[in-house]
Amino acid sequence: MEKTLKHIAIIMDGNGRWAQQLGKERSFGHRQGVESVRSVVEGASEAGVPYLTLYAFSTENWNRPKQEIELLMQLLASAIENEVPSLKKNNVRLKTTGRMDTLPEVCRQSLMKAVEDTAGNTGLTLVLALSYSGRAELVDAAKNISRKVAEGTLSAEEITEETLSKNLYNPDIPDVDLMIRTGGDTRISNFLLWQLAYSELYFTPLMWPDFRKENLFEIIESFNKRERRFGKTGEQVRTQ
Numbered sequence: 001m002e003k004t005l006k007h008i009a010i011i012m013d014g015n016g017r018w019a020q021q022l023g024k025e026r027s028f029g030h031r032q033g034v035e036s037v038r039s040v041v042e043g044a045s046e047a048g049v050p051y052l053t054l055y056a057f058s059t060e061n062w063n064r065p066k067q068e069i070e071l072l073m074q075l076l077a078s079a080i081e082n083e084v085p086s087l088k089k090n091n092v093r094l095k096t097t098g099r100m101d102t103l104p105e106v107c108r109q110s111l112m113k114a115v116e117d118t119a120g121n122t123g124l125t126l127v128l129a130l131s132y133s134g135r136a137e138l139v140d141a142a143k144n145i146s147r148k149v150a151e152g153t154l155s156a157e158e159i160t161e162e163t164l165s166k167n168l169y170n171p172d173i174p175d176v177d178l179m180i181r182t183g184g185d186t187r188i189s190n191f192l193l194w195q196l197a198y199s200e201l202y203f204t205p206l207m208w209p210d211f212r213k214e215n216l217f218e219i220i221e222s223f224n225k226r227e228r229r230f231g232k233t234g235e236q237v238r239t240q
């Protein structure tokens with residue numbers, strides 16, 4: 001039986017090490033990583049996955065050397081410009097998550113335009129996590145909720161898990177079913193903390209620039225073999 005797989009989230013890690021292993025600059029790895037994004041977006045569409053979130057830049061990544069940050073922002077702006085036609089052709093809807101107001105103006109403008117231009121598409125929803133921090137998202141949700149309580153439109157007793165979900169950056173996107181991290185490290189690095197609560201985790205030693213849709217298909221196959229119990233017993237789940 002096919003498992004429900006609505007949302008895949010990927011921590012695209014290992015660009016720098018991949019390049020350094022080849023004796024090249026880290027920037028070479030970031031450029032090559034754009035190819036992987038293209039392949040994986042295609043693959044997710046082909047596999048019929050409704051939502052794909054890609055972790056492209058974390059709030060902590062602002063602490064990298066200025067030169068590397070500038071290159072990543074340039075790559076982002078040019079990738080958006082170059083890829084929008086194929087997103088449109090493939091019926092992909094683009095969305096973002098994170099503190100967009102901290103991105104350089106040129107990136108924010110082209111992202112906003114791409115989001116607008118693809119808003120009517122009905123295929124894969126591609127969410128780019130940019131200047132994203134899971135904790136910051138929860139802090140922002142807490143602020144929104146507190147405002148409503150202060151205004152008197154919500155009482156503290158009425159706050160449920162759903163209230164919190166509805167105050168996240170993208171309240172209509174379902175929780176993550178499968179989280180993949182490339183690059184060999186086994187950590188979450190402040191990614192979708194709330195949305196990952198019951199997600200299946202998959203860590204691969206492959207560096208992001210080497211990752212292609214075929215690797216995604218293999219991981220989806222392995223996900224389909226896992227038993228998600230959500231706190232129940234195996235027997236309960238199998239007789240459902």
Ligand code: IPE
Binds near residue numbers: 016017
């Ligand atoms: C992921 O690759 C891309 C970003 C975090 C922007 P890294 O740049 O983290 O590559 P490694 O982990 O240093 O190899």
Ligand code: IPE
Binds near residue numbers: 014055057
């Ligand atoms: C996580 O990768 C963030 C992105 C892939 C955008 P990092 O390379 O920043 O993570 P750490 O610092 O190794 O945890």
Ligand code: MG
Binds near residue numbers: 013014015183
């Ligand atoms: Mg890294």
